[in-house]
Amino acid sequence: MKIILTGDRPTGPLHLGHYIGSLLNRVQLQDTCTQFVMIADAQALTDHAKESTKVRENILEVALDYLAVGIDPEKTTICIQSLLPELFELTSYYLNLVTWNRLKHNPTVKAEIKQKGFGEAVPAGFMVYPVSQAADITAFKANLVPVGEDQLPMIEQTNEIVRHFNQTYKKEVLVRAEALLPKMARLPGTDGGMKMSKTLGNCIYLSDPPDVIQKKVMKMFTDPGHIRVEDPGKVEGNPVFTYLDTFDTNTEKVQELKDHYQKGGLGDVIVKRYLNEVLQAFLKPIRKKREEYAKDTAGVMEILKKGTEKARLTTVKTLSDVRSAMGIDYF
Known part of the structure; x- marks a missing residue:
């Protein structure tokens, strides 16, 4: 059975572009695949560090959108990234396998730096987020990752890390990931822009009245x-x-x-x-x-809590395998 990892940054509610680009796929795939959906709050903080309260609030908003479109917590494990500490340890090990020059030339990172107008003031956490994504994907040993075409360089970099790790430590621990592209590349914004984007303010949200x-x-x-x-x-x-x-x-x-x-x-x-x-x-x-789900926010947060606990069973096992391969399982 295919193992899927996908998710969203909680920087605001989800919109029709998200539905066409990923949410519909998740609803369809949850019946045939083992699926993990991650609310990537730690990644959101790489360019919203001063808005941690907003990121926290949006975790619930994103979860409500997931449940509303039909993502079933009985079939899909929904988890919160920052509550999976194994991901951060994996990231630290993987950083030693990637050069700074490689990170600088990742096409997705370069495009997003330009879009966000960072200039020379790029947060270090943002620069290394492709490695963090590789940790997310490999922690669940996901072999299928639904992404947009603009995210293909991320999958490529993940597979470079997988190959480098397995060759360096002479053990097939990490699993290569395959990208799953949506049938429709992207939904244009209401302003006619190439894509619907929260940043550009050209969205129709799933929760709009x-x-x-x-x-x-x-x-x-x-x-x-x-x-x-x-x-x-x-x-x-x-x-x-x-x-x-x-x-x-x-x-x-x-x-x-x-x-x-x-x-x-x-x-x-x-x-x-x-x-x-x-x-x-x-x-x-x-x-x-x-x-209806919004009437019981405590119940929604309980779904996230249980999903995160379930997800940790997998990430703990992967970290153990990685430490063993590296020879740093001391006790």
């Missing part, structure tokens, strides 16, 4: 050349139609709208109103389920 969803939809970017209703419009690169393709099960209706829009005579407002109906119908049951 109906009026907020409507406002966001009606302000969505469309075809800038579609000025008048009678003008032919472009469907490609138009996020309104991308969302309809993704969330509307009535494919015939969507195709009719596309044909009409491309021919001319269909205004953006009409299409957006229809998209709003589609998203409201999609998100209503998720929001309702989330509200």
